[in-house]
Amino acid sequence: MEKGMISVDRWSEGSQVYFLTHLHADHTNGLSPTWKRGPLFCSSVTAKLFPFKFPGFNLSLLSVLDVTHWHSLSLISPSSGLETTVQVMAIDAHHCPGAVMYLFRGEFGCMLYTGDFRWETTSKRAQIGRTTLLNALKNEKLDILYLDNTYCNPLYSFPSREVAAKQVVNIISSHPEHDIIIGIDSLGKEDLLLYISRLLNMKIWVWPERLQIMHLLGFHDIFTTKTSLTRVRAVPRYSFSVDTLEGLNTLHPTIGIMPSGIPWAVKTAKPNDNLFGSSISRHNRSSWSTNVAMKKPNENLKIVERYHQYIYSVPYSDHSCFPEIQEFVKLLQPTNMKGIVSKSPSYVDPLYYFGYLCAANQPSKRLCHKLEGEEVGERVEAVHVKRNRGSRNSTDAESKRRRATQVDFLGVRVNRVSLLRRLRCGAKIVDIDCTE
Numbered sequence: 340m341e342k343g344m345i346s347v348d349r350w351s352e353g354s355q356v357y358f359l360t361h362l363h364a365d366h367t368n369g370l371s372p373t374w375k376r377g378p379l380f381c382s383s384v385t386a387k388l389f390p391f392k393f394p395g396f397n398l399s400l401l402s403v404l405d406v407t408h409w410h411s412l413s414l415i416s417p418s419s420g421l422e423t424t425v426q427v428m429a430i431d432a433h434h435c436p437g438a439v440m441y442l443f444r445g446e447f448g449c450m451l452y453t454g455d456f457r458w459e460t461t462s463k464r465a466q467i468g469r470t471t472l473l474n475a476l477k478n479e480k481l482d483i484l485y486l487d488n489t490y491c492n493p494l495y496s497f498p499s500r501e502v503a504a505k506q507v508v509n510i511i512s513s514h515p516e517h518d519i520i521i522g523i524d525s526l527g528k529e530d531l532l533l534y535i536s537r538l539l540n541m542k543i544w545v546w547p548e549r550l551q552i553m554h555l556l557g558f559h560d561i562f563t564t565k566t567s568l569t570r571v572r573a574v575p576r577y578s579f580s581v582d583t584l585e586g587l588n589t590l591h592p593t594i595g596i597m598p599s600g601i602p603w604a605v606k607t608a609k610p611n612d613n614l615f616g617s618s619i620s621r622h623n624r625s626s627w628s629t630n631v632a633m634k635k636p637n638e639n640l641k642i643v644e645r646y647h648q649y650i651y652s653v654p655y656s657d658h659s660c661f662p663e664i665q666e667f668v669k670l671l672q673p674t675n676m677k678g679i680v681s682k683s684p685s686y687v688d689p690l691y692y693f694g695y696l697c698a699a700n701q702p703s704k705r706l707c708h709k710l711e712g713e714e715v716g717e718r719v720e721a722v723h724v725k726r727n728r729g730s731r732n733s734t735d736a737e738s739k740r741r742r743a744t745q746v747d748f749l750g751v752r753v754n755r756v757s758l759l760r761r762l763r764c765g766a767k768i769v770d771i772d773c774t775e
């Protein structure tokens with residue numbers, strides 16, 4: 340596809356139409372209430388949440404795409420000046436509310452931009468997505484796949500969200516006298532919270548802005564901002580730290596649960612730590628990645644990591660793990676593919692692992708632990724997909740610090756200076772799962 344026609348999750352350069360996969364911050368970097376470069380296509384749920392994220396935005400720029408239907412767009416070829424038709428289909432990405440992937444076809448061929456996605460082998464929604472995608476492709480070859488490669492590394496083999504959610508409930512149930520805090524982003528992990536609420540028959544505390552989002556999503560009776568109504572609190576990920584947990588435990592026994600595909604690498608608990616009588620044991624990361632597979636749900640107790648006496652890390656992720664990505668690529672057999680996440684602790688070009696699955700049998704040759712930004716920009720031909728989590732992190736970290744000084748911290752009075760110190764010096768939050 341020629342440059343200057345379509346942009347996906349990229350907002351700074353001139354294109355004729357723009358597509359937003361979902362509202363996490365690393366996909367909206369460059370969008371603002373005053374942005375007005377052109378029509379912006381998104382899902383209906385994203386459109387509903389959009390004014391909350393960007394108050395004052397000119398909503399006439401938004402166009403909602405129904406999922407699973409082809410839509411035709413008339414664009415102008417920048418090189419020839421002639422009209423050309425592009426067809427696009429949005430498909431449920433099963434990532435966070437409103438998240439979709441986009442399938443494009445036109446004179447340029449056929450390409451799929453996944454955005455962030457999680458398609459578990461056991462998920463009905465993912466199965467519907469797979470069927471939709473295959474039906475849309477029919478016998479057409481996929482020329483290029485822009486892939487959510489967040490966990491495109493064999494290190495990241497974790498169970499389905501269903502299995503991980505059961506573990507979260509087990510942890511909470513085995514700590515009946517404790518307060519519980521769960522680190523989440525401003526969007527995503529709703530299904531986990533709903534599951535906890537349903538299984539344990541309790542409300543869940545969220546911060547006021549999160550409550551508004553829950554109401555927009557149609558969840559009216561499950562969440563509360565009153566700490567007196569529940570012992571389970573879902574808190575902003577940026578406020579979740581070892582120091583926070585240690586501080587809270589001076590007031591009341593409290594444990595923290597971090598749901599994420601990447602372990603929460605902080606202070607290590609002593610091997611015999613069993614402070615709360617929990618039956619869940621700690622074990623090391625290598626045994627997690629090698630022993631825990633999607634096909635072994637009965638061993639799910641092993642998936643829980645206990646890194647600190649107060650903290651459990653549960654591999655509940657809204658991104659596909661390595662085996663799921665492998666299945667996805669095997670299913671589609673694209674001619675070529677690019678990872679959309681160029682900065683991650685374990686970045687490897689997806690072609691290194693999956694080149695042999697591509698229709699053109701791309702050589703599995705490029706082991707690039709740090710793909711140069713320029714390289715991504717050049718390889719992404721017309722759809723400008725480069726994302727740079729590294730540069731965003733510093734900005735986000737600053738804004739998170741600013742916001743932290745303004746919050747009523749987890750419903751507990753916390754000195755602002757102390758809070759700042761915790762955010763700066765406390766255990767670092769591994770910021771890879773969803774980023775917002």
Ligand SMILES: [Zn+2]
Binds near residue numbers: 361363434435455774
């Ligand atoms: Zn995301």
